[in-house]
Amino acid sequence: MSVRRVMGSEVEYGISVQGQPQANPMVASSLVVNAYASATVRARRARWDFEEEFPLRDARGFDMSRQVADPTQLTDEDLGLANAILTNGARLYVDHAHPEFSTPEVTTPLDAVRWDKAGEQVMLDAQRRAATLPNGQPILLYKNNTDGKGASYGAHENYLMRRSTPFADIVKHLTPFFVSRQVVCGAGRVGIGQDGRDSGFQLSQRADFFEVEVGLETTLKRPIINTRDEPHADPEKYRRLHVIIGDANLAEVSSYLKLGTTSLVLAMIEDRFLTRDLSVEGPVSALRAVSHDPSLQHTVTLRDGRTLTAVQLQMEYLDLARKYVEDRYGADADDQTRDVLARWESVLDRLERDPMSLSAELDWVAKLKLLEQYRDRDGLEWDDAKLALIDLQYSDIRPEKGLYHRLVRAGRIERLLDDALVESAMHDPPTDTRAYFRGRCLEKYPDAVAAASWDSVILDLPGRESLQRIPTLDPLRGSQAHVGALLDRCENAEQMFTALTR
């Protein structure tokens, strides 16, 4: 494979109610999700099909008729459980105490960025709608990962991988990559330590919250490599690598390289191309030390005795990736794979010579540059509250207030997508995965979809006693090529279901 594979992102947004620091974040998150859902989701609200927790595949073990019997319950969900499945195939819901947007499954890094950015716009729309509710207080949303006081919330990536790849290989080759990739995709943070007790700037929002090398947890003792094993696909063939170490990116180039380079490294691991051992001594402390040095001069010690900066370690991976793509594809490599390689090389090369020259491409550099300008002009020390505010407000998703957005508007941040592409992705699903089937069903047969999930669409059809579950276990089926014509042709869900099962 290349940079192409089934992938997606899930982002938990920071949330606060203006003027009410004590407001319950679960209630606020539910307000946001429900405000969007009730305004945009037509007719009944399809439920999330919790197939991993409930034995839905065993029809005998799941009382579906009760779910259907009380449709008011579908729209009037319990606070804290607010959930909406969107016509673009995404999931908008409340996870812990944050609103979360999970993108539909896509197959390229650029599409992953596109639907991730669409998620920002969905959140913005949701936030605005929540503010217009009776007694609605303005709710503010932030695409960041920490409050600087000890709490962190995630921005996860998911990559579909071959089950046959030994997990030990993933751990071995991915850990040094994750320790070093923050020089490219860190979002930047003011404050050092989980609670920000020391002043200063670091590359990553998340680095200080990682405490172990490998593990199952995601909310405590966070591991560099997460072992959650919910493939949402045929478990014999696939695993879903759940990456919890990334920062939430606003800059499209940061986000694109994060997904593209990680996908390439996974391809090399799957193809057993990585024979060089780049293991780092003490990866958890190395991760933090790299993050804490925005001059990028910190060196990590490899198990083979070499000492490299994080940029140099990334260059090792780049070098291998170039050889891999040349070896496997030569001149036939697809455009996006070549683009990711070229950008990765260009970014690393400039990080080595002059990191600040990346301020139009990388989040952490854009943020640091702004902070340094304020420090210069106003003579601010790193512990000045104004700098913490700039860090926070960089991630405010409102175009009029968010500093990332102001930089974009001032032409100081490069974009890969245009607004029209992002806007259409708020409603349209990707065409080349099962998200297409899910999204189109919700768009065309809103009354008939009782529930859905990554690997199913459940229909409630008139005249049929029980619900009909259509499994979508293969992420690459249910695409436009597979079912586009069928969905175009069938006026209602009954026709579609009959045609599918004939």
Place this chain on the structure above:
Amino acid sequence: MAQEQKQPKRSSETEETVEAAPETDVAERKEALDSDVDDILDEIDDVLEANAEDFVKSFIQKGGQ
């Protein structure tokens, strides 16, 4: 696909890169860069939340994943 950098460089680097340029040119460019920086800071001054200390203090989150 390297992009042209439109934003000014840091002052220390600016001096290095324009070393060879004629005196007047340097002054003009320095002025242009400074005003460029001022423009964006002015713009951001206008949208920054009013009381930085209170605002930052009241941003309290529950942990997530």
